Amino acid sequence: MKKLIAISVVFALVAGAVFAVDVSGTVIGTANVIESSTAKGDKVKASGTMDRIRLDGAGETDGSDFGGYIRIQYADWDGNFKPDAAYAWWKPVDQFKLIIGQQSDGFWGKEGVTGWGFNQIAQDTSVATNPGIWYGWNGVQDPPFGNDDISSPYAFGSPYMHNRYTFFEGWLAWGAGMEITPTDMVGINIAIPYHSYEYPGDTKGDPKNSAAYIYKAAIAQFDFKLDFGNIALTYDGGGRAVASDGSGGAIYLYAGLNVIENLGIDVGFSYHLTDKDIADYKHPIGVGIGLKYTADSFGVKFRTSAALAGDDKNTYINTSVMPYFAISDTLSAFINIGLGMQMGDGIKAMTGGNSSTMGWYFNPYLRAGGEWGPSFYAGVKVESPGLEQKGADNVINWSVPISLVVSF
Numbered sequence: 097m098k099k100l101i102a103i104s105v106v107f108a109l110v111a112g113a114v115f116a117v118d119v120s121g122t123v124i125g126t127a128n129v130i131e132s133s134t135a136k137g138d139k140v141k142a143s144g145t146m147d148r149i150r151l152d153g154a155g156e157t158d159g160s161d162f163g164g165y166i167r168i169q170y171a172d173w174d175g176n177f178k179p180d181a182a183y184a185w186w187k188p189v190d191q192f193k194l195i196i197g198q199q200s201d202g203f204w205g206k207e208g209v210t211g212w213g214f215n216q217i218a219q220d221t222s223v224a225t226n227p228g229i230w231y232g233w234n235g236v237q238d239p240p241f242g243n244d245d246i247s248s249p250y251a252f253g254s255p256y257m258h259n260r261y262t263f264f265e266g267w268l269a270w271g272a273g274m275e276i277t278p279t280d281m282v283g284i285n286i287a288i289p290y291h292s293y294e295y296p297g298d299t300k301g302d303p304k305n306s307a308a309y310i311y312k313a314a315i316a317q318f319d320f321k322l323d324f325g326n327i328a329l330t331y332d333g334g335g336r337a338v339a340s341d342g343s344g345g346a347i348y349l350y351a352g353l354n355v356i357e358n359l360g361i362d363v364g365f366s367y368h369l370t371d372k373d374i375a376d377y378k379h380p381i382g383v384g385i386g387l388k389y390t391a392d393s394f395g396v397k398f399r400t401s402a403a404l405a406g407d408d409k410n411t412y413i414n415t416s417v418m419p420y421f422a423i424s425d426t427l428s429a430f431i432n433i434g435l436g437m438q439m440g441d442g443i444k445a446m447t448g449g450n451s452s453t454m455g456w457y458f459n460p461y462l463r464a465g466g467e468w469g470p471s472f473y474a475g476v477k478v479e480s481p482g483l484e485q486k487g488a489d490n491v492i493n494w495s496v497p498i499s500l501v502v503s504f
Contacts, residue, residue: 202266410440
């Protein structure tokens with residue numbers, strides 16, 4: 097043991113001499129003080145979890161030519177500590193950067209306020225309801241849907257279209273990428289996601305790691321930073337930034353505009369290429385908008401996305417609005433409200449006759465502490481999937497969650 101300690105100390109000293117190393121961590125603990133639903137026979141319960149325990153480390157050489165990052169994370173949906181993100185980079189010249197590894201938060205994401213930025217840290221704590229953002233809780237991942245189990249407490253988001261059907265969330269899968277920046281205004285990003293996820297689709301007898309499928313899932317992005325905002329055009333060959341054997345891929349156009357004082361505008365358009373093996377073929381077009389207005393102690397966020405032009409003549413819409421107020425320097429209030437709708441003849445088969453259905457959520461919460469520092473959250477969550485299947489009741493789920501977030 098003494099030898100092991102001595103070796104570790106020597107390694108740390110050598111690493112410290114070569115790299116400028118930063119280590120940080122985050123602990124998120126959440127408890128549902130009380131929770132239940134209107135389902136017949138459901139009892140009033142309570143629960144708790146460590147939503148996330150993270151340890152982050154980053155380092156680079158003095159000349160900033162090489163660097164690396166690693167995040168080890170425990171999350172309650174996984175149950176194990178594991179590398180959540182790990183990548184190395186090399187920048188031989190200012191105009192070129194090579195990256196090999198994985199970033200679970202995504203490189204080159206173009207979402208603005210429509211994604212994680214809507215609720216930010218409150219989403220990570222599970223105090224905030226965020227349906228339509230995360231891709232298919234607890235089940236099926238067929239775009240534009242997520243989990244199809246309406247008994248799940250996250251079910252409201254699952255039968256409905258999510259905003260990442262319209263806005264590119266970034267390169268997530270393990271692979272190799274490059275950033276080419278000929279000028280400060282122009283960026284060209286290219287990635288090959290070598291890790292292949294299990295999506296529907298016919299590989300025609302080839303192995304999952306066949307080069308034909310790996311390189312078909314390449315990602316290419318043109319990123320323009322202009323005086324009035326950010327314009328980006330992205331081709332994701334794998335669909336949702338992963339090597340997807342059955343996906344026809346997607347093209348995303350994004351505009352993040354700052355032409356009006358105190359108002360940020362995000363506009364998104366996506367066209368999902370017509371691979372008949374997955375649901376994208378039925379709903380190829382995604383459109384959406386996000387807004388964020390701030391003025392002194394008041395602000396409001398808004399986002400909406402829709403999946404259109406479906407072969408089954410259905411339309412899917414997901415909308416959220418959230419006014420927020422700074423009550424004091426250390427206390428803020430948020431009122432998070434959302435609606436999700438499905439409309440069209442195809443809905444009748446699921447609902448037993450209704451040609452439309454609507455889910456909703458009401459989720460006010462408080463934050464004590466700073467936006468990025470240690471903080472305490474408390475809120476109320478009431479949500480309904482709205483999808484009345486044959487022989488099933490429309491269930492309303494409710495809970496009173498609290499959470500502590502501490503970083504070091």
